[in-house]
Amino acid sequence: MMKRTSVAxxxxxxxxxxxxxxxxxxxxxxxxxxxxxxxxxxxxxASAAAPLAEISKNSGDPLSHLFLQLLVIIGAAQIVGxxxxxxxxxxxxxxxxxxxxxGPSLFGWLAPQAxxxxxxxxxxxxxxxxxxxxxxxxxxxxxxxxxxxxxxxKAPTAVVVSHASIVxxxxxxxxxxxxxxxxFAAPGASFTAFALFMGISMSITAFPVLARILQERRLxxxxxxxxxxxxxxxxxVTAWSLLAFIVAITRTSSVTGCAFNLLLVVAFIAVxxxxxxxxxxxxxxxxxxxxxxxxxxxxxxxICVTMGSALVTEMIGIxxxxxxxxxxxxxxxAADFRHKLGVRIENFSSVLLLPLFFAFTGLRTQIGLLNDxxxxxxxxxxxxxxxxGKLGASAIxxxxxxxxxxxxxxxxxxxxTRGLMELIALNIGYDLGILSPRIFTMLVIMALTTTIxxxxxxxxxxxxxxxxxxxxxxxxx
Numbered sequence: 001m002m003k004r005t006s007v008a009x010x011x012x013x014x015x016x017x018x019x020x021x022x023x024x025x026x027x028x029x030x031x032x033x034x035x036x037x038x039x040x041x042x043x044x045x046a047s048a049a050a051p052l053a054e055i056s057k058n059s060g061d062p063l064s065h066l067f068l069q070l071l072v073i074i075g076a077a078q079i080v081g082x083x084x085x086x087x088x089x090x091x092x093x094x095x096x097x098x099x100x101x102x103g104p105s106l107f108g109w110l111a112p113q114a115x116x117x118x119x120x121x122x123x124x125x126x127x128x129x130x131x132x133x134x135x136x137x138x139x140x141x142x143x144x145x146x147x148x149x150x151x152x153x154k155a156p157t158a159v160v161v162s163h164a165s166i167v168x169x170x171x172x173x174x175x176x177x178x179x180x181x182x183x184f185a186a187p188g189a190s191f192t193a194f195a196l197f198m199g200i201s202m203s204i205t206a207f208p209v210l211a212r213i214l215q216e217r218r219l220x221x222x223x224x225x226x227x228x229x230x231x232x233x234x235x236x237v238t239a240w241s242l243l244a245f246i247v248a249i250t251r252t253s254s255v256t257g258c259a260f261n262l263l264l265v266v267a268f269i270a271v272x273x274x275x276x277x278x279x280x281x282x283x284x285x286x287x288x289x290x291x292x293x294x295x296x297x298x299x300x301x302x303i304c305v306t307m308g309s310a311l312v313t314e315m316i317g318i319x320x321x322x323x324x325x326x327x328x329x330x331x332x333x334a335a336d337f338r339h340k341l342g343v344r345i346e347n348f349s350s351v352l353l354l355p356l357f358f359a360f361t362g363l364r365t366q367i368g369l370l371n372d373x374x375x376x377x378x379x380x381x382x383x384x385x386x387x388x389g390k391l392g393a394s395a396i397x398x399x400x401x402x403x404x405x406x407x408x409x410x411x412x413x414x415x416x417t418r419g420l421m422e423l424i425a426l427n428i429g430y431d432l433g434i435l436s437p438r439i440f441t442m443l444v445i446m447a448l449t450t451t452i453x454x455x456x457x458x459x460x461x462x463x464x465x466x467x468x469x470x471x472x473x474x475x476x477x
Contacts, residue, residue: 065123069359070352072118076102077355090212092350092420093451099358100444105367119363131360134353135424136324140306141346142208143328144338146233157227157401162234164397165415166203166242169389173202176385180378184439196246197429201443202386204239206419206451207232213417213454224407228414231394235415240325243425244318250432251317264316269326272309277330280305290335294344302331302341319428354420361423361444364430369438379442383449390450391416391457406461413457422447 077095084094101107108115119127177195185194210232211220219225248261280301281289288298306327313323331338370376395412399405426443429435435443 062123062126065118065120066126068118069123069127070356073099073102073355073359074352077358089452089455090209090216090419092209092212093448095355096358096361096420096423096448096451099355099360099362100365100367100448101362102359103362103365105362105365109368124360124363127356127360130353131357132320134349135357136306136310136321137345137349138208138354138420139321139325139424140328141342141349142236143325144331144342145207145211146236146329157398158230158234160401161227161394161397161411161415162205162231162238165205165231165235165390165394165412166238168393169202169386170199170242172385172389173199176382180439184378184436184442186433186436189434193246193250193432193434196249197425197434200239200243200246201422201425201429201446202389203235203242204418204421204425205232205235205390205415206417206421207236208421209419209451209454210414210417213414213458217458224410227398228411231411231415236421239421240322243428244322247318247428247432250434261317265313265318268312268316268323272326272330276305280330281332281334284332286334289332289337292340294337294341299341299344302345321424357423357427361427364427364437365441365444366437367441367445369441375438375442379445382442383446386418386446387416387450387453409461410458413454413461416450416457417454418447419451422451 076098080098080101081091081094084097085091102119104115107118174195177191177198180198181191181194185191207229210228214220214225214228220229244265245262248265249258252258252261284298284301288295291298294302306324309323309327310320311323313326314320331341370379391409391412393412394415395405395408398408398411403411423444426435426440426447430437430440
């Protein structure tokens with residue numbers, strides 16, 4: 001029986017193949033549409049193309065280029081991120097460094113032809129759009145990590161420390177703008193916009209990176225850790241509100257237009273908090289919120305809310321990421337829903353899309369522009385001003401609220417973490433035509449330096465704290 005079936009199957013394939021060959025030969029004799037000669041596979045015109053030339057042509061296809069870029073970017077982010085993780089630094093810091101290394105500062109310098117082939121200018125718009133989607137998803141996850149209860153429980157300390165850590169570096173940044181505006185602002189940028197962006201670039205704390213550092217050092221449940229998380233949350237909300245205000249001022253040419261945009265923002269926030277937030281819990285229902293894994297339908301609703309919120313804020317005139325952050329902040333908390341949702345969305349964005357943002361930032365970062373001692377001296381001054389303003393003001397405010405000096409300095413070191421949040425703000429300033437490539441590079445170096453220093457400073461101040469704690473015991477003995 002099996003033999004007869006096999007013979008019948010072979011006969012069927014043979015008959016079909018012969019029929020197809022006859023059909024193609026007969027059809028090739030038909031007149032082409034419009035009387036034009038057409039080269040088909042197997043004809044002399046098509047066979048003249050060399051296989052290598054065809055491969056080269058296909059490699060220049062936009063989709064091929066995108067896959068090549070994804071392969072290079074994600075691979076580099078994983079390798080450098082793991083190296084940083086091995087030496088005790090957050091992996092995300094290594095991923096940020098990988099983005100800079102893939103830019104003209106290293107890859108473009110060592111292998112200019114390979115760099116030009118991998119990142120041609122014509123493909124950068126697609127890379128930028130994908131990276132912006134990744135940033136919006138990341139900001140959505142950051143919004144879900146915001147815990148208002150922490151702020152209520154430690155409101156006095158959190159408000160004093162976080163606002164001190166914003167006001168002092170903001171004023172220092174705006175003061176630096178007085179000296180840097182004429183040489184380093186982008187052509188056409190006003191002094192007001194440049195000074196405000198210099199100020200906000202000094203003031204931001206990277207809440208997600210800070211939280212990862214506390215988790216890795218097992219400080220989350222300590223007084224220092226819980227206070228740092230609370231201060232960073234207040235700092236995030238305040239700094240991003242200020243940034244939204246600054247973007248609204250920059251994008252509008254009149255006071256009336258700016259006021260109207262801000263009114264729209266306030267109205268949208270009110271709608272999201274008082275209408276969408278309670279309605280969202282009802283739409284999803286208790287069964288969906290309590291499931292161990294969110295269903296596809298639940299994820300679909302959440303993504304639609306996030307993209308819709310991002311669209312509204314982009315249309316209002318601030319930035320899509322503010323809408324994504326707000327969407328995360330209004331997500332239901334019941335049954336640990338935020339955590340279950342965040343694990344899926346953050347993993348996807350951090351592995352696939354965020355490295356694209358780091359790489360795109362790296363493509364804009366040109367360390368070669370700092371080609372004289374004056375440039376590096378100004379860069380050093382920016383790093384010192386940012387650190388003194390953020391770390392110093394936080395430490396002094398914490399000391400006034402009852403912390404010991406070692407604890408206050410540790411808190412200041414944590415608040416001085418800028419990381420990804422800083423890069424997001426800097427890219428907004430670059431896109432708005434406020435920051436020139438040279439000052440953008442300096443500020444990126446400042447963001448990376450202050451973030452890298454967080455771990456060593458935390459260890460240094462922690463050792464000092466341990467030494468002081470041992471002194472009373474030694475004196476008693």
